[in-house]
Amino acid sequence: MKLQIVHDTLYTFSQEVCLEPHYFRLQPGITPNNSLQSFDLDVSPKPLSISTQNDCEKNLIQFGWFQGSCNELRIKAKSIVTIEDNNPFDFILFPQSYLDLPFSYSDKLIVTLSPSLTGEVVMDELEEYGQNIMIGSDYKTLSFINNLTHQIHQDFKLVYREEGEPHNANHTFDIKSGSCRDLAWMQIQLLRAMGIATKFVSGYFFIESGSAKYDLHAWLEVYLPGAGWIAFDPSNGSIAGDRYIPLCSCASYKDAMPVTGSFRGEASSTLNTFVSIQVLQKELMGLNP
Numbered sequence: 001m002k003l004q005i006v007h008d009t010l011y012t013f014s015q016e017v018c019l020e021p022h023y024f025r026l027q028p029g030i031t032p033n034n035s036l037q038s039f040d041l042d043v044s045p046k047p048l049s050i051s052t053q054n055d056c057e058k059n060l061i062q063f064g065w066f067q068g069s070c071n072e073l074r075i076k077a078k079s080i081v082t083i084e085d086n087n088p089f090d091f092i093l094f095p096q097s098y099l100d101l102p103f104s105y106s107d108k109l110i111v112t113l114s115p116s117l118t119g120e121v122v123m124d125e126l127e128e129y130g131q132n133i134m135i136g137s138d139y140k141t142l143s144f145i146n147n148l149t150h151q152i153h154q155d156f157k158l159v160y161r162e163e164g165e166p167h168n169a170n171h172t173f174d175i176k177s178g179s180c181r182d183l184a185w186m187q188i189q190l191l192r193a194m195g196i197a198t199k200f201v202s203g204y205f206f207i208e209s210g211s212a213k214y215d216l217h218a219w220l221e222v223y224l225p226g227a228g229w230i231a232f233d234p235s236n237g238s239i240a241g242d243r244y245i246p247l248c249s250c251a252s253y254k255d256a257m258p259v260t261g262s263f264r265g266e267a268s269s270t271l272n273t274f275v276s277i278q279v280l281q282k283e284l285m286g287l288n289p
Contacts, residue, residue: 002037002281003081005204005245008274009259011073013267019066019073022261025202026077027060029246037080044074055255059248075259080280081245083206088241093141094226101139102195105225113223115251116199119192126173130190145222145232146239148190152183153237163271166253180235181218185253187234188220197223201231202256203246206277214275216258221249
């Protein structure tokens with residue numbers, strides 16, 4: 001299936017400002033089941049220059065710097081992505097020691113995964129919530145992560161919150177509700193507290209419905225030796241399959257924001273965003289003529 005993704009972001013300032021350099025994280029990442037056909041980034045006012053680079057976690061980003069002043073900043077990203085059907089469970093855990101919990105990563109992996117293992121202090125009640133699900137999963141690693149993802153979807157109310165950083169994991173657990181990024185961040189902190197490396201993922205979730213409304217979505221990735229980074233989405237209560245299109249995967253949500261930067265001036269600002277995903281081409285394979 002070939003998709004066109006348009007992500008339009010507009011910052012409006014109450015008076016003219018001078019823009020500092022900005023990072024743009026709006027280019028879809030290439031995965032084993034997704035390929036990027038084209039990407040176009042239109043920024044107004046036009047940057048003095050803009051470069052494409054890899055950040056420290058190998059995400060592809062654009063870095064632009066400006067001159068002069070302006071009273072608005074508009075960023076329009078247009079991507080064409082091909083996604084292929086896949087079996088998200090087509091992997092094994094290896095060595096076998098990772099099949100059961102608790103497990104310990106090798107010393108070499110701990111060094112590499114350190115940022116994705118370092119988390120907040122979670123409250124006893126949240127840790128007990130995870131422990132109970134682990135016991136109910138017979139300490140099986142994959143069953144536990146699947147069951148935890150599903151249980152969060154069942155127990156927490158999903159709410160829409162356009163702006164703001166993810167809430168603290170303990171706060172989300174207390175109020176039993178949150179946006180997609182709140183639920184993902186809570187699950188990340190719980191898994192890290194249990195010694196499982198996780199990352200925060202920002203991107204898009206495609207729904208085959210003509211009435212679907214889109215926005216940036218958040219989920220998480222778990223590192224399982226033998227399988228690699230496997231994505232799970234507590235907002236939908238399942239493993240994340242081929243309809244998930246990542247933009248950034250980072251140890252910290254702060255490094256996954258679609259636009260980061262600052263300005264010089266005394267102005268206040270407002271933010272408006274628009275995301276559309278359109279099917280350009282759909283192949284039906286394996287059908288008899």
